[in-house]
Amino acid sequence: MLKPKLFWCALAGSLFCQSLKAQKVDFTEYDLPNGLHVILHQDKSAPVVAVSVMYHVGSKNEVPGRTGFAHFFEHLLFEGTDNIKRGEFMKIVAANGGQNNANTTYDRTFYYEVFPSNQFKLGLWLESERMMHPVINEIGVKTQNEVVKEEKRLRMDNTPYGNLVNSIFKDLFPKHPYGGSVIGSMADLDAAKLDEFKAFFKKYYTPNNAALSIAGDIDVAQAKKLINDYFADIPKGAPVVYTKIEEAPITKQMVDTAYDANIQLPMITSTYRVPGNDSKDSKTLEMISAYLSNGGSSKLYKKMVDDKKEALQVGSFNYALEDYGAYITYALPNNNTPLNTLLADADAEIVKLQTNLISEDDYRKLQNQFENNYITANSKDLGVAENLANGYVFHHKNTNYTNQELERIRSISREDIRAAAIKYLQPSSRLVLYYLPVKKTT
Structure with a gap:
């Protein structure tokens, strides 16, 4: 048994090594002749492997009148394939000690399995089946249509504040597809024909x-051979051409009201349209949101919740997407505090950011927090797989972006934080949304 002092030394050494390991992700990448981009990261520390496929398609790729397709396919591609019976996909994963899931955003769809490493071939086979010849028929479409409708009811229609982001984005992006919801229109899905899917x-x-x-x-050489066996014969598709729809700058504050039958407390939000996730400013705005509202010692929380006791909850976050981002602040009132009072107090903290540099202590705290988040994000195989894919898909095919992110974090100065607050967080370039309960009629 280790003595206490030796134990803590060993633990500290282990954490230090883990930190160093997480800061540098080694990988191999290449393209198959059919255009599939392959990224391989070998990690022998545990007998586990994550197999993932990220398709560069999300709700922004849909056309008016046929929304919801990308999210629908997140579900539909679990229905079955020519070689996997309907409803058997997840059963196969579970029976072999694995876990799997998928998720869809405005910009991409991500499928994955995590298996014991001796089932690596199975993960490759499942994803190649999904890509090569899924069964897309009327039975599957009708089944998943009901699943999606139920998900919409649970996550949006019957959940407090479930339509908040959609209400914001509708006004913030009047032209861009981000103005719609990821889950899309149920009427559009009902009207779509099988050939359209x-x-x-x-x-x-x-x-x-x-x-x-x-x-x-994994063994990289063996993995390359297996990947070739399972994926090389899948036909290449026509090039996907995407043109970003440009939004006109916001030059005058917009004000709107939305109602939610599932809430009792109103909320006020202010949202600024900001650059997409490939911009350094996007990370800077993420740092600003942490400074303002992350934790009990943050500026907004301490002022509005602890000291003034005018808010039950207050926060801010940078919703970073590919084409644009949305910097959102929000507050829930305490003791019937007027919503405009909450907005004014949140604005006052932003003005301080625009006027003065944050303190050296606060800056160091932010840097430590973001470095820790970075290390945590790369501490599991699935996180590494997703981060590597994100670098390739969203940062101009720069898979190494995950290794450059820490440098980007460290490069953000106090002056950068003030400059970003001045540039983007102006009242004249935002949407103020009053998100209110539906008034009960007597």
Whole structure:
């Protein structure tokens, strides 16, 4: 048994080594002839492997009148394939000690399995089946249509504040597809024909519009051979051409009101349209949100919740997407505090940011916090696989972005923080939304 002092020394050494390891992610990448981008990260520390595929398709790729397709395919591609019976996909994963899931955003769809490493081949086979020949038929479409409708009811229609982001984005992005919701319109899905679903799959779920990212206990040479066996024969699709829809700058404060039958407390939000996630300013704005509202010692929380006791909850976050971002602040009143009072007090903290540099102590705290978040994000194989894929898909095919992120964090100065607050967080370039309960009629 280790003596206490030796134990803590060993633990500290282990954490230090883990920190160093997480700061540098080694990887191998290449393209198959069909355009599939392959990313491999070997990690022998545990007999586990994460197999993931990120398709560069999200709700922003949909057309008016046919929204919800990308999220719908997140569900539909679990239905089955030519070689996997309907409803068997998840059963196969569970029976072999694995876990799996998928998620969709405005910009991409991400599928993954985490298996014991001796089931690595199974993970590759499942994802190749999904990509090569899924069964897309009327039975699957009708089944998943009901699943999506139930998800919408649970997550949005019957959840307090469930439509908040959609209400904000509708005004913030009047032209860009971000103005719609990821889950889309149920009427659009009901009206869509089977051939339209098949055409959407053929256009976007192709090897040349995807990144296969694998992290864990693998042999790289063997992995390359297996990947070639399972994926090389999948036909290349037509190039996916995407043109960003430009929004006109906001030059005058917008004010709107939305109602939610599921809430009792009103909320006030202020939202600024900001650059997308490839911009250094996006990370700077993320740092500003942490300074203002992350934890009990943050400026907004201490002032509005602890000291003045005018808010039950207050926060801010940078919703970073590919084409644009949305910097959102919000507050829930305590003791019937007027919503405009909450807005004014939050604005006052932003003005301080625009006027003065944050303290050296606060700056060091932010740097430590973001470095720790960075290390944590790369501490598990699935996180590594997703971060590597994100670098390739969202940062101009720069898979190494995950290794450059820490440098980017450290490069953000106190002056950068003040400059970003001045540039983006102006009342004349925002949306103020009053998110209110539905008045009960007697």
